[in-house]
Amino acid sequence: MNIKTYNAISPKGLAALKDAGYQINADEDADGILLRSQKLQNSDVADSVKAVVRAGAGFNNIPVADLSARGIPVFNTPGGNANAVKELTIAALIMAARPILAAVRFAQETRGGDVSLRTESNKGGYRGTELSGKTLGVIGLGNVGSKVANTALDLDMEVIGYDPGLNANTAWRIDRRVEHASNLDDLLNKSDYITVHIPLNEANRHFIDADKLAKMKPSAALINFSRGGIVDDQAVVKALDADKLRLFTTDFSDDVLFDQPKVMVTPHIGGSTIEAEDTSAMMAAHQMEAFLEDGNIINSVNFPEMNLPFTSQYRIGVLHKNVPNMLGQISKVFGQVDINIAELNNRSRGDYAYTLVAFDHLGQGQTEAIQAELKAIPQVLNLHFYEKKA
Structure with a gap:
């Protein structure tokens, strides 16, 4: 996957992502955005972007409301520059x-x-x-x-x-x-x-x-x-x-x-130390990887925390509006395609919620069927499929 960066991100954080197999600023659609003080309100966030991570505590430079409505989690790194x-x-x-x-x-x-x-x-x-x-x-x-x-x-x-x-x-x-x-x-x-x-x-x-x-x-x-x-x-x-x-x-x-x-x-130098920039970038890299690889949400500012061990073979993370009967609708989709749910976790935060569905068996064509049916639910904003690494 490709991570687009703004500002000068600590080499330690970038190295952590590269070691995990990510490309940085490749000439292709971005899966995630990693930034510091760049005013993202002035930039287009592509539909391919699944997560935005701020290497720092403040996030007023990010259009959180707009990204929330698109089902894109926004993360920060509280304490990294404390x-x-x-x-x-x-x-x-x-x-x-x-x-x-x-x-x-x-x-x-x-x-x-x-x-x-x-x-x-x-x-x-x-x-x-x-x-x-x-x-x-x-x-x-x-x-x-x-x-x-x-x-x-x-x-x-x-x-x-x-x-x-x-x-x-x-x-x-x-x-x-x-x-x-x-x-x-x-x-x-x-x-x-x-x-x-x-x-x-x-x-x-x-x-x-x-x-x-x-x-x-x-x-x-x-x-x-x-x-x-x-x-x-x-x-x-x-x-x-x-x-x-x-x-x-x-x-x-x-x-x-x-x-x-x-x-x-002073010219906004509160968090400008080598140590703080390294710590914040490493936290940001970890949080980006946790969501893109496992569907875990750590230190999000707009969606609920969900940090669970990946014990099943597959997962689907569903980002949706916090309205009644969502669990019933999501569970019904899995029943319709004849997949047994091993574990289902749901948490909410204000107007938004996150449901992480774990299962062990997947037949031919079932991935596409599940995703198509889930996307057809009007309150579903975004969803991502995960497979456990060997």
Whole structure:
């Protein structure tokens, strides 16, 4: 099969796919798409594409709704770049406390004299504060937020976390010393530094707006290394101009932020480390192979998780709408062509569902008959046939 790539994908991830027998960017129809930040909304996704995998956590550059309606699973690699983003967030915290960039520029521009002595005479201009004893508010305690919170404790900071979606699977990663805020206002009122680690969706667009900025300390520093659009940059600039916020650091540029001395912008480098790119690409390659070879869905953002051992001889994965009587219709097809189902698994996620049917015996012409009958069901969006490797 052929995998089409966009952006510079880590050679380790590409090598893993090649070792599994895949072609990369061959001159033929693509079976899968592997990308990083390429805006796929601007590209045609061929009917031959069975899966789209983002080597990274964010997926707002992918037309998920359109692909879902076509029965194409979209995958991401949550946690693959979590350590990289955590480290950059900690660096942003330190730079928000100490005027490191200004001090470096001063040292570079100084001529004719001892830099240390001249700095001493102007020491007030480069005096910072310590993070120790200050309060950090972490909004979102997932893969990145939990790491930031735990690391900040090692810097002797007081840490408050807020995440209404926190569940048992993620809570165990968070140090018990992290105070859990019962409401967001409590975190905003108490924090000297606030960092945001939530996904961008319609509910979270401009999550940090003028109202929430007004609840922060005027001396607070705000950090956004999550996604552009989560913070209302226009509202931030107004707060900075009015001395209602001390500093804003973000990984996402916006014209309104430039020429504002209280803003530090990095060029979307949160996950740009060699290790993070390798890890995310390897995860992406594994997830692509798991779906294309076995029909398993791991870390999909639009279809339900389904990761089962391939114990039968054959499988058919049916991607369909989440409506009543789908299992009955799918089972009826197998009965009509006289195939005994060994195992049937079905899971749903919102408007969509996935049914994986396993069976051991297949007669001549039955493959085509099954697929034709399943495709005739109006609610079936896509389906794929799998045969166990020898």
